[in-house]
Amino acid sequence: MKKISSAPTMKDVAREAGVALGTVSKVVNGLPVGENYRIRVEAAIEKLNYQVNSYAQGLKSSRTHSIAVLLPNTFNPFFADLAHQLNLALQRRRYKMLLCCTAFNPTEEQEYINMVRQNKVDGIIGLTYNPDLVVEPDTPYVTIDRYMGPGIPCVASDNYAGGQMAAEKLADLGCRKVAFLRIGSSLTNEPNKRRSGFENGCLVRHLDYEMKILDDGDPFDGFVDFLKEHFHNGKLDFDGLFCVTDNLAFQIMKVLESMGLKVPEDVQIIGFDGARMFGDGSYVCSTIVQPTDAIAEMCVELVLMDNMAVRPPLVCLPVSYASGGTTSDVPSPENSGI
């Protein structure tokens, strides 16, 4: 690859403006400088089209103005949404985002974490699955959905409230016997609270409920079998299902369809995440919507916080309910697809 033609340096600007090097540095960094000096320097910067060299800056200050974001992938609409919102929040603060897709791979996760120690980024925001990630305490690290111990803030939706909300919505929709379906990491993480919240909601609303819980890696057929066991004479024992993610809800809907059941006529389904197809504002299924914008904003706020001692250990942000096919009230992102 070609080396980019040599750009003007601060020294060039200083010569052009007839001031000292340090003065240019101050102007560039917005530090107080005599008015007439500032004007001359700014003119010179303009004239030479000067841009700071971020390597040199980083070498001296150990700051890159960039944050690494660790996500499993960008396929899952929830992750895609997070990536987008984090990008926006970082951009607002003139930070760059390094997106790292870990594919749920613990080794990759650890490698990226180590990056921060090579001073390659100023901090990390990670949605990770490695149960024993090694993170230096008091490193600028913020997790999403996984509480890793004091000193490492965790930002999550209010998963418990979300679970409860799902139960209450099902009750509102007239359900009498419902089921909770879950598949995913067996790790202790915040989303696990969806179950407890749901159970509590069922108790409060006197809903009869069952659980079917699979672990990551278990064959999906576990759910199919479960549903078939509860399927008699063309009717399902349940009139409502709460799936732990929209992804699962989406797959379960396909199964139900293949069994000749109609959603939502025969059975209500509520997922979790707020996944929107093509980001066009219409939800894939009825869902508990995670506030990805607020999550992103909070993560960025925390990762850039100066006084790391005062960072809260766990932040839970409020969720909301949206029914399938409806459009969110947030303006949909620009969405030309070609």
Next chain:
Amino acid sequence: MKKISSAPTMKDVAREAGVALGTVSKVVNGLPVGENYRIRVEAAIEKLNYQVNSYAQGLKSSRTHSIAVLLPNTFNPFFADLAHQLNLALQRRRYKMLLCCTAFNPTEEQEYINMVRQNKVDGIIGLTYNPDLVVEPDTPYVTIDRYMGPGIPCVASDNYAGGQMAAEKLADLGCRKVAFLRIGSSLTNEPNKRRSGFENGCLVRHLDYEMKILDDGDPFDGFVDFLKEHFHNGKLDFDGLFCVTDNLAFQIMKVLESMGLKVPEDVQIIGFDGARMFGDGSYVCSTIVQPTDAIAEMCVELVLMDNMAVRPPLVCLPVSYASGGTTSDVPSPENSGI
């Protein structure tokens, strides 16, 4: 934010190994060095857990080992897929990816392009919409889907072949009268060839066809009106539709559904992109699949190419057909959603 505790430097390694600074540099960079020297240096590196400082490296060499990727968003499954594949391709070469979401915004696009001149990245891979982006010729820049002139390679699917393939598939499926629906940027870009390819396919297979072409920003209702005009006595004039993207196909399917038409019984629909919901391997609709893995690989190959003079101006990669709901033969990405 806290400054990371000072890490060992090359000088420390040199002292520890009892060799000169330059020798350490050579070992680190894999340049030829006496065997006994190499061993001592490697031992010292191991012992001190030395990591090169990438700022210092960048300052001297003007290389960051990072590439900026410009995409409108990560919502659209096609863009999400590209992001993922580019990340993989870059990772293989130990490059980092800076993902920049431009939201189709010309100003943002230009700003990111300017970044390369600040030496913030070693190159750019951009899927952009700004018709008059200013790119220094012979800058390590590679576009996706938009040919910007000689010296700036463009990587795209074989959109013409894809269009033709869509027509042929519709013919194979027994269609007699079809329509092409398009919305998107009015820019001259590679995807525009989908139309010509489709027309050609229709001619070859003696298919009767019509076109409905909207511009970006035009109200979507244009399509609804078009379909209604061609809807009489519960029947549509067309038995097949080719939509320029899966996104559009998805929306059109909703409209058809609301008109009481069934897909694919009453009307066949083929989209373009190969969008998969949740990346679970099953296609959202029948579609012409873009080879995102090959596109990503080619983009990375080209952007990192040493001799920029020999880069091809336009690379078209083969597409394939997949019918809706089917699963791709490529192993689906790991997909725990929680």
Next chain:
DNA sequence: ATTGTTTCATGAAACGATTCATGAAATTTC
């Protein structure tokens, strides 16, 4: 044994920013 050639470790200089001790100029004080 002497000279010529090759090999290769050495370490100073450079990259371009930040920082800070220095002292000139401006301002205040008595």
Next chain:
DNA sequence: GAAATTTCATGAATCGTTTCATGAAACAAT
């Protein structure tokens, strides 16, 4: 008006690499 104080531009030193001119050591040729 002189002395004390404050203000603030200056530019050398520094960060941790890469690069390259230098010359010592090893080897070859005569």
